[in-house]
Amino acid sequence: MADLQLRSVEKTYGNGFKAVHGINLDIEEGEFMVLVGPSGCAKSTTLRMIAGLETITGGEIRIGDQVVNELAPGKRGIAMVFQNYALYPHMKVRKNLSFGLTLAGKPKSEIEEKTAEVSEILEIEELLDRLPKQLSGGQAQRVALGRALIKHPEVFLFDEPLSNLDAKLRASMRVRITDLHKRLRSEGRPATVVYVTHDQVEAMTMGDRICVMKDGHIMQVADPATLYDKPANDFVAGFIGMPEMNFVECSFARDGNVPVLSAGDQQIKVLDGLADRLTTSESTVKLGIRPQHLDIVPAGTENAFTGEITNLEFMGHEVNVYARIGGGTFVCVVPSEDYDSSLKRGDLVGLKPEGQHIHIFDVQSGQNVSLGS
C-alpha cells in the first residue's frame, strides 16, 4: 500500500480549455479520500489522471515514491471502479474478475484462490458463472468492486460508483465499501482510496477526509466535521450540509468590541466570541448560518432576524421553515418536538442565529473570515 501525492497537477485540453489548475493533494497511506464537487469541477478528470486514463499536462503524480506521470494505467498499481461498472459484457463474472490476473500471467491456482476469496468477501459466489447482462445493478457493482479488489492494488479509485443505483441499494453499498476499507485496514493491508462523488451524503459518511473541488481548484481539504463546522469559504459552506446554508449580505460595524451585523433594517449583535474570531475590517460581509443553527423566537426579539413565513415543509422528524428576510429567504430546521404547530404561512417570526455557529465570509473572495487566526 502506498500514499498518493499530487503536486501542481494541471490538465489543459487540446482545445486550450484548462480543466485542472495546478492542484496539490496529499493522500496518506490507507486513507479514504473523497473528491466531491458539482458537475464540471474536474473531480473525475483528476481521478482519471491518477489512473492514467488522461494525460497530465503539468505537475507530478506520485504513488508511493514513484512518479507515475508516464506510466501506463496497468503499471501504476491502481484499480478502478467505474460509474457504469464497465464489466466486460462477453465474459462471465469469473472471467471478469480474473482478467487482470490472467493478463499479468499469474498461475491458475493463484487466480482461482483469489477469485474464491474475493467472491466470498463480496458474496458473489453464486454469480460467478453468469454474464454481466444477467446481473442486477447492485450485483454488477459488487462484481466491479471485486475486479478491483482481486488485484490487491496500492490505490483504489472509485468514479461515482453508486450513482447508477437506487437510493436503498446505494445506502447499503456505501456501508459495504466503508466496511471493506476498515476490514482491509484491520487485516494489515490498508488500502488507499480515492473516491469521486457529487453526493455530499456519500462524501460525509465515507471519507476520512474530503476534498471539495470547484472549477478545477481545490476549495478545502478536511475531515467531515471540520468541513461542516469550519468551512474555509462560502462555496464549501454552501455545498456541504442539507438544506443549504443561509447566506445574507450584511453591513458590518463594531459597537465597542461587539460586532453588529445589519441586513436591511435588521440588526444583530453577536456575542459568543465572534469578535475574537473575526479577521476582517470590511464594512460589508456575507453572513452564513446553517438552517440547523437558527432558533425560532417571537417576532421582534432582540438579536434575531424577523421574517414572514413563506413555506413550511414537514419532513417527519423535523420541519423546514422558510421565511423571507430582507431580500433573501432563510430556511430554518426545527426538530418536530420543538415545533410550534400553530405556525402558518404569513406569520411573522424571529429567527435567532446561535452566535457560535455564525460564519462571516468576505464578499469578494468568499473566504471565511470568522475562523480566527
Add this chain to the structure above:
Amino acid sequence: MSSITDLPNPNRDGREPPTALELKLRRKARISSTIRYTLLTVIGLIMVYPLIWLVGASFKTNAEMFSSPSFWPKDATIQGYIDGWKTSTPYTFGTFFLNSLWIIIPKVIGTAVSCTVVAYGFARFEFPGKKFLFVTVIATLLLPNVVTRIPQYLLFRDIGWLDSFLPLWVPSALAGDAFFVFMVIQFLRAIPRDMEEAARVDGANTFQTLVYIVVPLLMPALISVCLFQFMWTMNDFLGPLIYISSVEKYPVSLALKLSIDATEAFAWNQILAMSVLALAPSLIVFFAAQKYFIDGISAGGVKG
C-alpha cells in the same frame, strides 16, 4: 415488445363482456391487419417469384423451359444439374466453386482483420493527420468504382498479378473497402470506452485491449462485414472478368457466363441449375448468420 396486432387487451377483466367500442376497435383492427398481411404476402410473392421460377426451371428439360410459364416442372429431371456440373470445359463446376472459395476466404478474413485495426485506430486514437486520412477514406467511399479500374489494372499488370487471384482480394485485405471501415468505425463509436479503459487499468496493452475486449464487442458488426463481403464477392462478375483470363481460374460468376458463350443453342436448364447452386452458399451463410447480421446492421443495440 409491441405486439403484432392492434387488438385491445382481450383479458381486460376476464369476465366482463366487451363494450361496444371495444368490439368496434377489435373488428377494425382485424380488418386492417387482414388487408395489411394480404398486401404484404402478395408483394412478397411477386418479388420472390423469379427466384421460385429459377428453382423450378432448373428441374425442367430445356424443351419445356419456354413452353410453359408455370414454375412447376412437368417431369422433373436433374439432368440439368448433371450436365451443367460437367460443363463444356475440361473442368467441372467443382473447380469453379473452389476458385471462388480461394478468392473469398482470404478476402473475407483479410477484410475483417484489416477493417478492425483501421477502424480501431480511427475511432479511438488521436494522431497527426487523422482528419485528412479519414477524409481520404470517405472520399474513396464516394468515388465510383469504375474510375479506379484502369489505374488499378495498370498497377496490377506492372506488379505482374494479372491472371491471378491476388488483385481480387489483396486490396480488400488491406482495408481497401472504405465502406466496411466506415461501418466498423460507426459501430465502434457507439460502444462506450469504459470497457477498454477498465482493460487498460487491468493491465492490458493496446493490442490486448483490441483482441480481448474490442473484437468481442465488435462481433455483430464484423459478422455483417464478413457476410456482405462474402455475398458481394460471390456475385462479383466484373473483377474476375477483368483480371482472370485462364478458364481454370474462373470463379463461379464467370463460369456461369462461360456456359452461355460456349454453346450455340443455350442449354438454359444447365445454366439455371448452376445458378441455383451458385446461390446456395450465399443463402446458407446468410440464414446461418441472420441473427448476428441483424444485430450488426442495427448498430444501436449495443449492450453495455
